Amino acid sequence: MNLTQPVLTTEVRENSGTPHSPPLQPLLIARHIRKTYRTKQGERVLAIDDATLALGDGEFVSVVGPSGCGKSTLLKIFAGIHPASEGTLEFRGKEVKRIPGNMGVVFxxxxxxxxxxxxxxxxxxxxxxxxxxxxxxxxxxxxxxxxxxxxxxxxxxxxxxxxxxxxxxxxxxxxxxPPILLMDEPFGALDALTRERMSLELQRIWMANQKTVFFITHSILEAIFLSDRVLVMSARPGRIVREFVIPFARPRDFDLTTTAEFGDFVRAVRHELGASSNE
Ligand SMILES: Nc1ncnc2c1ncn2[C@@H]1O[C@H](COP(=O)(O)OP(=O)(O)OP(=O)(O)O)[C@@H](O)[C@H]1O
Ligand SMILES: [Mg+2]
Structure with a gap:
């Protein structure tokens, strides 16, 4: 089974088994995003090198990547908290300086x-x-x-x-x-069982709301369980190196996580993360 796909650029594909057929329309396309911070000491830190990704309307997209690779930075660019140093944002087919509307952000x-x-x-x-x-x-x-x-x-x-x-x-x-719900490790501080329950809750809320979700997590299992697509970022300066399209029908329950197919995705994402962390 070939689990990986070439890195998504601007195209958003149909995903099966979700409440979001017919094929998704791109809501947001971020192209060649680069972000350099200047520290208080005047040093320049290249946080994101060249990130290109698209979010489909109503799609649930997760990002995993090593600590410090620029995940939160990307989320802050989408939230309008920091501007990108380079690159373009396209929202509903129009190029914009920042995404219009006020984002929903959960930390x-x-x-x-x-x-x-x-x-x-x-x-x-x-x-x-x-x-x-x-x-x-x-x-x-x-x-x-x-x-x-x-x-x-x-x-x-x-x-x-x-x-x-x-x-x-x-x-x-x-x-x-908000046009997009941005979530930055929202369950990071919770114990394992509460975290699982929250994943089920979030799935239910997402299915009821049909909201586009951009979800950052360190949990490979959580990312696969919740998402239409999982994006993997490389170590800093971050790039999106791989995407995985997650085909499982919804609603998903935790029995899914014990299946061989789910295990294949976990292994493949973990392998990709390991490879990209060592670059
Ligand atoms: N305000 C800032 N000023 C200077 N450097 C920053 C600032 N915010 C982040 N950085 C640097 O940018 C890089 C990316 O940080 P970011 O917080 O986006 O990483 P992350 O992928 O979210 O990491 P984690 O998984 O640990 O939350 C890091 O090297 C960090 O030190
Ligand atoms: Mg972070």
Whole structure:
């Protein structure tokens, strides 16, 4: 079974078994992204060398790569936090300086404000963006129901477990209906079992929302389990060296991870990561 494909450039292929047929339309195309940071000491750090990738509308794409290879940097460029030093972004077929709209971003730690209730925390982006309050409040309630926190809206973050807080931060990331949900190791701080449960939750939320997700993780298994495609980055300065199209039908459950086919993907991604880390 040939698992690997040539590195994707601008084309987004159809993926089978997802709620996203007919073939996906490219939502975002990033071409030849290069990013150099200047440190406080004045040194230049080349974080991303030449990254080209596309995200299909409604597609779930994961990125794995060695620590320091530029994954978070790429996410920050998409979020509009840092500009790229070189390269172009195309959004819905038009070249843009930054992706329009405010991204939904979920980080490793949920960063909820302790003095606000879960509902108020979820509402924060809507307030900052001055979206209509009544409408946003209804959406916040719906999203909190969706992430299984319907009974916890009036609680404070300290009254919730880590996994529940992370689910609240996913609801918050979706409140303003962002064009892309950007997730940077969102389950990194959770224990193994909670992490598995969160993967199932995220799959459910993604299937209900049909949102494009750009997901960074250090877990090969999580990446394969959740994604339509897994992109592998090389060590710094990062390039996207390989993509894997993940064909398994959805909804997926954890029994899938014990199958020989799934094992083939894990082995192939691990092999690619090992090869690219040693470059
Ligand atoms: N603000 C910054 N100023 C200077 N250098 C930076 C800055 N942010 C990141 N870097 C450097 O850019 C490189 C890529 O960092 P980045 O955080 O994107 O890596 P990463 O792939 O997300 O790593 P990890 O898996 O450890 O989170 C690293 O060498 C890092 O030191
Ligand atoms: Mg990072």
């Amino acid at each position: 490793q730690s949920p960063v909820l404000l302790p003095w606000l209730t879960i509902l108020e925390n979820t509402m924060l982006p809507a307030r900052v963006l001055h979206l209509p309050v009544a409408e946003s409040m209804e959406r916040a309630r719906d999203l909190l129901e969706l992430v299984g926190l319907g009974d916890f809206m009036t609680k404070y973050p300290s009254e919730l477990s880590g996994g529940m807080q992370q689910r609240a931060s996913i609801a918050r990331g979706l409140i303003h209906n």
